[in-house]
Amino acid sequence: MLTCKQASQLVSQSLDRPLSLPDRIRLRFHLFICDACTRFNQQLNKLRIAVQALRGNIENDSAIQLPLEAKARIVKHVSDSSESNQH
Amino acid sequence: MIGANVNDWLNEHGDYLYRFALARLRDPHQAEDAVQETMLAAIKNNSFEGESTPRTWLTGIIKHKIIDIQRKQIREQPLSDLVDLDATDNSMDDFFDQTGHWLERPQVWDMPGSALEQKQFLATLSKCLDNLPAKLAALFMMRDVHEIDNEKICKELEITATNAWVMLYRARMGLRKCLEMNWITG
Numbered sequence: 273m274l275t276c277k278q279a280s281q282l283v284s285q286s287l288d289r290p291l292s293l294p295d296r297i298r299l300r301f302h303l304f305i306c307d308a309c310t311r312f313n314q315q316l317n318k319l320r321i322a323v324q325a326l327r328g329n330i331e332n333d334s335a336i337q338l339p340l341e342a343k344a345r346i347v348k349h350v351s352d353s354s355e356s357n358q359h
Numbered sequence: 360m361i362g363a364n365v366n367d368w369l370n371e372h373g374d375y376l377y378r379f380a381l382a383r384l385r386d387p388h389q390a391e392d393a394v395q396e397t398m399l400a401a402i403k404n405n406s407f408e409g410e411s412t413p414r415t416w417l418t419g420i421i422k423h424k425i426i427d428i429q430r431k432q433i434r435e436q437p438l439s440d441l442v443d444l445d446a447t448d449n450s451m452d453d454f455f456d457q458t459g460h461w462l463e464r465p466q467v468w469d470m471p472g473s474a475l476e477q478k479q480f481l482a483t484l485s486k487c488l489d490n491l492p493a494k495l496a497a498l499f500m501m502r503d504v505h506e507i508d509n510e511k512i513c514k515e516l517e518i519t520a521t522n523a524w525v526m527l528y529r530a531r532m533g534l535r536k537c538l539e540m541n542w543i544t545g
Contacts (some may be wrong), residue, residue, distance in 0.1 A: 275459025277451060284528040288502065288509045289520070311465040315535045318468055320503050323488075326481050327504050330382035338377035342391040343369050350365045350398045 274302045279309045283316060365398050372414050376421050383425050383505045385488065385496075389432075396424040425505060430515050432497045454532060466539055480542055487537035491530060498523070499530035 274282070279302040282295055291299065303310050330336060373394060380393035397420045411419075456462055471477040488496050498516075501507050502523075507515075513523050 275455075276461050277455040277459035280454075280532075281524075281528055284531050285524050287531075288524055288527060308461045308464040311467055312535070315465055315468055315538075316531055318470055319531060319534060319538070322470075322481065322484055323499075323504050325477075326484055327382040329481060331378050333378065334374075336374070336378050336381065338369065338373040338391070338394060339387075342377075342394070343373055346369065346391070346395045346398055347365050349395060350402055353399060354402055 274298050276302075276306060276309050279303070279306065280312050283309065283313045287316065287320065365402065368398065368401065368413065368417065369394075372417055375414065376417060379418060380421055380425055383500055384428060385485075385500065389428050393421055393424045393428055396427070397421040400424070422505075426501070426507065426515060429497050429501045429505070433494045433501075433516055435494075451532070454536070465535070468538075483538060483542040484534075487534050487541065490537055491533050495526055495530040495533065498526050499534070502527055 279299055282291060282299045285291065286299070303313060376394050376397060377390055380390035381387060384390050384393065397417060400420050401417060454462060471480040488499075491499065498512070501512055502509070509520060509523055512518075513520055516523075
């Protein structure tokens with residue numbers, strides 16, 4: 273019988289690797305009888321969707337631009353370092 | 360000549376690459392560094408395959424540069440700091456009682472419906488990520504945002520799979536707790 277603490281660890285691990293069959297069965301049984309861990313499981317799924325939405329928002333926000341001074345610095349740095357490589 | 364190349368790349372793809380890096384690193388300076396390292400690598404090896412566009416070629420490079428930066432950030436701390444997070448110890452006492460039951464039962468999260476709610480929710484999530492210990496946040500970003508698989512993460516960071524699971528567990532527990540406290544629905 274899993275405790276909620278153990279079940280929550282398995283829920284998190286299931287996002288990172290396929291669980292073993294015994295773990296999968298134990299977890300499924302626990303979730304079947306435990307509302308709190310079922311909610312936790314839903315929360316982690318929602319969390320993952322949300323952080324990917326956050327990523328998408330930044331990737332697609334055309335107002336976010338490489339600052340001009342950073343751009344100038346990069347061009348200079350790359351030119352300098354490739355020149356010094358040639359000597 | 361080299362300057363002209365880099366200039367062209369940055370004009371056409373610089374903003375895209377910067378946003379790509381910023382979305383994964385969250386720190387503007389680190390994102391600028393990732394772009395710079397990408398340009399250095401691109402100049403050194405100026406030969407993208409015929410079938411790919413310059414943008415996919417540069418994106419492939421920056422993916423690796425982002426991992427380099429995340430690895431440095433996570434490994435800056437001594438490893439003992441990282442592996443000290445054994446989930447069987449009492450580091451989860453904030454969440455569970457002695458018998459392994461939730462101290463506070465997780466709530467039902469109604470995901471934001473309107474665009475404004477969505478925006479507020481993501482702003483809260485962003486703050487919660489800032490509040491997480493830096494290395495946990497970096498590992499979480501690597502796994503759940505940059506979507507590097509666990510095996511590669513362990514190899515890059517030279518940690519065991521168990522260490523990675525424990526740290527990711529801690530990061531997710533911290534984030535969900537923060538969201539519950541700071542983002543009240545309905």
